[in-house]
Amino acid sequence: MGELLFETLLLVCFWSCCYGTGLQHRGNITIYGMFPLHNVGATISTVPQLTDCNRGTANSHGYYLVQALRYAVEEINNNSQLLPGITLGYQTYDTCSLQASILGTVTLVAQQYNRVKVEPRAIALIGPDSSSYSFTPAAALGGFLMPEISYEASNELLSNKQLYPSFFRTIPSDKNQVKAMLEILVRYDWTWIALLGSDNSYGLQGMLSLSQQASDFNICIAYQAVIPTLRTDTQQRMRNIVKNIIKTKVNTIVVFSSKRIAKGFFSFVIEQNVTGKVWIGSEDWSVATLVSEIPGISTIGTVLGVSVKYTPFNGFQDFANQAITKLRNISAENGFSEMSVPCLQNTDLYEMASAQYRLAEYDIASSFNVYRAVYAAAHALHQALKCDSEKCQNTEIQPWQLFQYLKQVRISIRNTTLFFDEYGNPPTGYDIVTWIWINKTWSLGMVGSFISEPPNLQVDASQIQWMPESRCSPECPYGHRRLQIGQHKCCFMCIECSASTFLNKTGSTSCQPCNKDQWSPSGSEDCLPRTVLYLRWDDLLAIVLLVLLALTLLLTLGTALIFLLNLSTPVVKSAGGRTCLLMLLSLTIAACSSLCLFSTPSRASCLFKKSLFIFSFTVCLTCMTVRAFQVVCIFKWSAKLPKFYDTWVKNRGPDIFILVTSLVEFFISVLCASLNTPLPSADYDFYFDSIVLECTILV
Template structure:
């Protein structure tokens, strides 16, 4: 549960009720605290151990102090960094000359009770810590360096802030501590989590991980860190698969359910914002449930942890990438560390623990303060050489927390030095007199600018990017692969050497963590109903649309004269289609049209040669010649439908086709009517004899053709056809065609032609039983039947065809219907003329007539 400021104030009121003793002690607190005297003191609440043995409370006796159990060499290095900085300053003639710095140091074991106890011990100056009371007036306490966690620092900052007592933390990164109204005297040498959280989110977005899980400790550090990360991820278009918090106490009942959620989630990347000790039970459960394939992003609190680099965690944590506090070097610190011996270091209890841990030996007693040593451990006397031991204590290759403690001592000393010189009094000392170093108020050091902090108490944010790579003995090593520097002069805040990053994937490729796979080009994203925006399905772009980038949220249409390629990622020019002379279909139809038009000419020539024969004369030679010429024109008119639709061609081709076919059908109608009139005029008393003159057929042909001419002139004048680009007929193709402009006029023209053919068919059908010498009525019946059948078929066929095939269908109808007339009307006559000349005689025709009678 997050601790609120009201709770802190309530707690403060409660502890004020303690009784204040009347005498002072020497300030020694046994193995947990030490005091090195000086003219001015600096307090340091730092963890030397990281775990405590909690005893059960019976409420029948006073609780005993917690027992610290796990001594860490790297934390002892931080204590030595404190000593080294104090000794350097005491030797320096530039900072605090003639003034000696001393320090308090307290081992908090990273436990809140101990953090509070150590802070009050330094403020009180008593073995029994008393709030709001200080027994020792001299030497003055200038500042306190601490505390180990953000939650603890918030608690201490409320207490220390009442008196503007400077507090400099080397560990606490919570963004809450940047509030100067609540924490006016809090400073830190580590950046605020605001920078880290934004940086982690930027790194996740850099790797295009849009579907991530969030894990944090359930304290101020975790709550505030995840809040900023989540906001930044959402701003960047990523989504959070789940958010869970790991308990910071020893009740790990929710760990199995958390791991089950991780296991079932499709998110392959997990941002863990916690300290290392809280992740250990989670990692153990991941091993127990055999969860693999997840990649961790580490916050600075565990990105360089030595606890988690064990071989058993390598299958889970190798490939981890995260932020770490910037590493630095301290000149001469390596030699200083190796010069430490148990008998030359303050804090005898700590030095013995360190020596036994460093050399794995027993120093003068079989049982140390933290653990019972095995009888198999060797004895040591305290003069062993640390230069031959490589461990977390004397490893100075990547100083982080130790360097921050070193810096904290120096900025405190610099603030004291400025105070002694009355420099920069535009801050807390504005309008005040200078104070001596023996008599100053702690609040006089609380000037953020003077101690090189920003106005919110934060230092500049600089992080190292660490990658966990396989090392020797199946353990892992932490390799720097980049940096995150908010003050980079080049403007490149985030820099990463991608080639040096190791991933736990095939060929060390960057892991993929998305809710839905990337939509390729030619597709668009459609969010799944009721799911985050990162969970979507890929829908192909609609016909005529493209998308030329991955994960496109929309497709856009191509220009009217362009069409998507097969991948639908770019527009290409549409192909143009028309029935051309280069097209095989066009060549066939053109050749058929030309060759077919020669047949009526040949028949016409044959009729000229045999114009005096009975069969030619009996079938109206003149009208037959006109019919043959019109049939040749009908067949050759098909050529006007082939080739690029020029404006002139579109204007005249349908009218020309209609007129020549009207002439053709009019000739047949004239022949039919003359046959009927000629037969009926032979009957006694018939009045039709006057209609059998040679002028009647020409009158019929002229009148019928003239009506069609008037229709065509009206059509071409009012609604002239024109060429057009049809982009709707066939996808991806521009069909160049003739627009008839008025379908009504077109169908009137075609309907009139059909009307003439129907009349001719009806009259011929009624005259089919006339004597054989007038047998042309039968031929006309068959020819008109074929003609009408072709055009009746053409209507639905033309409606179903598209593009050039519509034109081809009309040409086919023209050729077929023309051939039907040629075949039915003239082939029988030609056969008699050429192959049965004996039948082409007056006697034969008359003889047949008599036998029939």
């Protein structure tokens, strides 16, 4: 049943075709190619059918791709050492539409089933030109491990070796292209963007990949939409997309689209008079003249694009210029006696060559990738056929055998290295390009490059004509944090940092606390050192206290001296005698303990400042107590207890009382100092901008 359906589909495709002259070259081994020689609009039908490719508009880009295939094959056939004794042939299909690429794939698969007899059989496929057209052949031919080497299909899904085991490409995958786009957005701080993707696998997958990674780079997507293929019923959708872009007030729009769909979209951008924007373009349309030649497109703003890395392709221009002569008798040039799919091979290349299309850098870059793809297949054949410098050992080779050797290819082509990683991707970077308009004349300028591993973007901004800002909210100044407004983290208001916090960078949602020995006023971008407070010797307060201390010492020591000189006199004896001297000494020591308040606190000053004062003052109070007790005894108790005072004095009661009381206080002070030793400390809480150095008892 499956084979019947397969053959029915093939017959239906044949009935829808026309017959004409094809482009092919006979050889011992044939490489098939799929190239967009014409552009045919999409058709809506309930049955499989194919519009004749010649009814579409000629595609100069596809013409040069075919020339690159011919150029590579001629070089290889003239190189006696690469495939000695073997002639490489080619047969091409005009993939003017998706239906055409499917029909070409059906023909190649039919060869593997031996349903269509074509000699020689295809050994490999070069192409097609787009990701959308590549999925069908990549899946169908992968079942037979027939190598397919695309020169422009960049969709990351094609790297899936379980679905597309024999797919290779000479262009980087969109995974790296997305990296390049994100690096550009980050470099110029374009965080508020619109993201558009064409309604095909290329655009949808690229848009999905970029949207998933955007948040990791702090990029917000204000608006996202899928660009449909231009038809009568999709024109209003196109206009609505443009109107929504205007409403979101973004200045940067990323357009991940194929060139065919981008062409239809930008006509509505021009219609809506959208100007002053930055358009970040994917490699398929950013360098395509199909888009840059749209009337009025010079008004849309700055176009920055990612493009396939340009390599000088010396000799190709001359080969293409000589194509008119070589193609004049193309129908008789080693043609096949049978045409496998006439309607895909009826292009008059001689007529296209006569048009003398301008060879743009975009054409050169893609043509060089075709050239590299052919050489990759040729080198794999060199290994598979066990060729040396004189001859090849084998002349029979199956596609699956070539596939094994193609995975191992590592060659140098015109100062570039080509090999395929485990996913069939090459080690190629990108060029960053911009559109340059001088008096409405378009040209393409290379302003930078991107390497994926490790990610490295280099851009010369001085060569870009217009680079506006594209942000939802202006960046907060230093000393202010972000407070998000709404669902997008790019939209925020700025809140001043509170005192004792700071912020010296942008983009943060929280302020940083100052260190313990620092402080800051509100809205500060850095912290200031706290003032250290302690009583310095040269402070005014210290000087006043020292003066008072000097007066106190003068009074106590002066009085003590007077008492000492008159110790035996009745007046001194009646005042207390030696007890008064001890009292004055303790007061002197208590006053001197205030010297521990000056300068930076130390362990010694903290220990003696309080303990020394308490002990010496206790001695003073003890002396005053004894003296008061003696007065009471003399004036109040002398009549009642006449012998008590004599006994008190004769047995040295005052001295013993003072000694015992002082010793008790001394031991209490020592015990307190041992259990709760006062240590130097800093108080950070009393003043927010100062540190108070003091002595603290640790509990």
